[in-house]
Amino acid sequence: MSDPRRTIPSVDSLLASPDFAPLLARYPRGRVLEAARGAVAEVREAVGRGEAAVDLTTAAHYALAAGRALEAGEVPSLRSVINATGVVLHTNLGRAPLATAAVDAMIAAARDYTNLEYDLDAGERGSRYVHCASLLCELTGAEAALVVNNAAGALVLALNALARGAGVVVSRGELVEIGGGFRIPEILERSGARLVEVGATNRTRLRDYEAALKDASVRAILKVHRSNFRITGFTEEASLEDLAGLALERGVPLLHDLGSGLMIDAADLGLTGEPRPHDALAAGADLVTFSGDKLLGGPQAGILLGRAALIAELRANPLCRALRVDKVGLAGLEATLRLYRDPARAREEIPTLRMLGAPLAELSVRAGRLGTALTAAGVPCSVVDAAGAVGGGTFPEVELPSKAVEVRGVGADALARALRDGRPPVVGRIVEDRLWLDVRTVLPGQEDDLVRRVQEALRQVSSD
Ligand SMILES: *Cc1c(COP(=O)(O)O)cnc(C)c1O
Numbered sequence: 001m002s003d004p005r006r007t008i009p010s011v012d013s014l015l016a017s018p019d020f021a022p023l024l025a026r027y028p029r030g031r032v033l034e035a036a037r038g039a040v041a042e043v044r045e046a047v048g049r050g051e052a053a054v055d056l057t058t059a060a061h062y063a064l065a066a067g068r069a070l071e072a073g074e075v076p077s078l079r080s081v082i083n084a085t086g087v088v089l090h091t092n093l094g095r096a097p098l099a100t101a102a103v104d105a106m107i108a109a110a111r112d113y114t115n116l117e118y119d120l121d122a123g124e125r126g127s128r129y130v131h132c133a134s135l136l137c138e139l140t141g142a143e144a145a146l147v148v149n150n151a152a153g154a155l156v157l158a159l160n161a162l163a164r165g166a167g168v169v170v171s172r173g174e175l176v177e178i179g180g181g182f183r184i185p186e187i188l189e190r191s192g193a194r195l196v197e198v199g200a201t202n203r204t205r206l207r208d209y210e211a212a213l214k215d216a217s218v219r220a221i222l223k224v225h226r227s228n229f230r231i232t233g234f235t236e237e238a239s240l241e242d243l244a245g246l247a248l249e250r251g252v253p254l255l256h257d258l259g260s261g262l263m264i265d266a267a268d269l270g271l272t273g274e275p276r277p278h279d280a281l282a283a284g285a286d287l288v289t290f291s292g293d294k295l296l297g298g299p300q301a302g303i304l305l306g307r308a309a310l311i312a313e314l315r316a317n318p319l320c321r322a323l324r325v326d327k328v329g330l331a332g333l334e335a336t337l338r339l340y341r342d343p344a345r346a347r348e349e350i351p352t353l354r355m356l357g358a359p360l361a362e363l364s365v366r367a368g369r370l371g372t373a374l375t376a377a378g379v380p381c382s383v384v385d386a387a388g389a390v391g392g393g394t395f396p397e398v399e400l401p402s403k404a405v406e407v408r409g410v411g412a413d414a415l416a417r418a419l420r421d422g423r424p425p426v427v428g429r430i431v432e433d434r435l436w437l438d439v440r441t442v443l444p445g446q447e448d449d450l451v452r453r454v455q456e457a458l459r460q461v462s463s464d
Contacts (some may be wrong), residue, residue: 005047007056011036019063027070037117057155058463075423082426082446082453086388086402086438088355091179093427095293095300095392096352097443098172098338109331123170124220127317127438131330132303135337139263142305146314147333151291152182153323154302155257158287159191159222159315162253162310167196167218171204171238173231174224178259184224203236209243212252221246223285227259227273239274244284251309253286258462260392261290261303264343267357269357271395273443277305286310292329294392297352298336299329308323355440356390360401367403370447380409386431386438404436406455410461418457426453 001148014020014036015029041061047056055061061171098106118125129146148154159168168188175197188278190196196218196329198208212218221243223300239255247254255446262274274295280288287310292301304314314320325333339346347353367383374381386404386420389395407415412435419435429436442450 004056005044008040008043008047008173008349009059009062011040011059014040014062015058017063019059020066023063023067023070030106031070032066037163038069039063041064047147047275049280063335064235072356080424082424082443083441084404084426084427084428084437084439084450086386086400086404086436086443087391087441088352088400089096089294089390089392091392097264098156098296098299098332099297099336099349099351101339101349102335105331105335106299106328107245108306109327112443114327114331116330126286126325128330132231132334132337136305137304139337139340140281140305142277142281143305144308146304146311147292147325147330148319148320148323149325149329150323151257151259151261151294151301152178152187153291154289154304154389155255155316156187156191157317157319157323158255158289158304159193159220159293161314162287163220164192166193167215168193168220168222169196169209169218169253170222171208172197172225173199173204173235173237173278173343174202174222176224176226176228178228184222184257188222200394200454202231203235204238205236205392206238206242206246209238212289213246214392217250218252220255222255222418224257225259230397234235240280240283242286244286246425247286248284250342253307254284255286256280256285258288258290258295261292261296263296263340264346264353268343268347269353271356271390271398274395277303277336291392292333292336295335295352295390296348299332301325301329301333351392351443356400358440360403360438363439366442367405370439370442370450371405373447373451374405374407377456378450379407379458381405381407385434386436388438388440392419400439404438407435407437407458410458412462414464415457418460419453421460422453422456424449426451426457 015458081093083090091093104198117126117128131327132147136142155389175184185195192410196212198204198212223243233361244254258275258277258280266274267271275289277290287306289304292298292303326418339349340447347357371381383401384406385405386402386403388400412430415435416430419428429438
């Protein structure tokens, strides 16, 4: 018997066949050629393994396989996912989803020319750094403000501009790793400053800082908010007020890396202990840094607030250019900040705050509705009590009482994998070998997609 592989059509003849015409109309010829080659190679290998193949001469078979490969290649690498983890500021899922006002502003800035660096009054070159500055000062009482690409960059810039070649005092209890390999000692070193550690992991007193500042080469104090862990037990730390007094007396700046940028009263959300930028400034910090996309609920950005003379030095530093924020982020940040002029409106319209503040009664209703829709779609499930988290390295000890739908009937790992695999991908949470879909972080309008995806995933796992 002759080798059946000899009946496989040539790639050229496949491309000339009517079955490939729709693909050639839709995709560039080179991509179709590549996909046709792949389809042919797959069939060749299957035959080589002795697997029974379809009619090898049918072009439609190759066109189908090539079409699937081409379509898979069109799925963007970065895409929307449904967050059913209950973790509001999930760094791996892109932190804060934005308010409609921010999204609208970002679309306009992306699509159009803007006055990014153009002074419309004077008709000449302006500065991108004016755009959020007055709003930030109005909201926080800061003298001056500067926005850069992210908070890690903001800290590098501040240290480089104010303490390059000099010592910076930091408590041993605050030499933290924030995530993504961002460690305070390493960042300090990279920014050209020298770390001067004081105190012990659990206790650092004002006099530890005083002693370190006797060395004239020490030119700044850095306080780092322990946003992602807590030290409890036999502990002590110098207050921001005390450090501010010392910094003033010695004529060195006090920098405070706050991390998350909470702009409203956290008690309104049932969260406590998170310092706000304006509290830190009022307590005497000369410069504070925080993220745009943590508790502030805006786009990725690094925000610096503080004394005008210090901000001016930062703006004049070459690193500021390297860390500059783009027009789209700036537009989204400005629109987000504007919502804070009315804190009630901010809580309502900024998704991060709305999700954090969602009352349990509302979550119960939403979980009930999701459970009913899933049951109607043939998915065995029940509503359970869940505990979500704030996320983004904030409020490590806070559990957000929430409601989830537990999907039953198949193994949780297989189901989770199938959920991640479709469009849109769904990321749930596995708790004691059961898959939970926490409704707190499911955005309005995503429920139908979620039900369809769970139904699909369950069917896929059951048939495997
Ligand atoms: C998150 C965090 C940062 C880094 O912020 P990015 O916006 O991710 O760059 C810096 N410092 C603290 C204390 C943080 O919590």
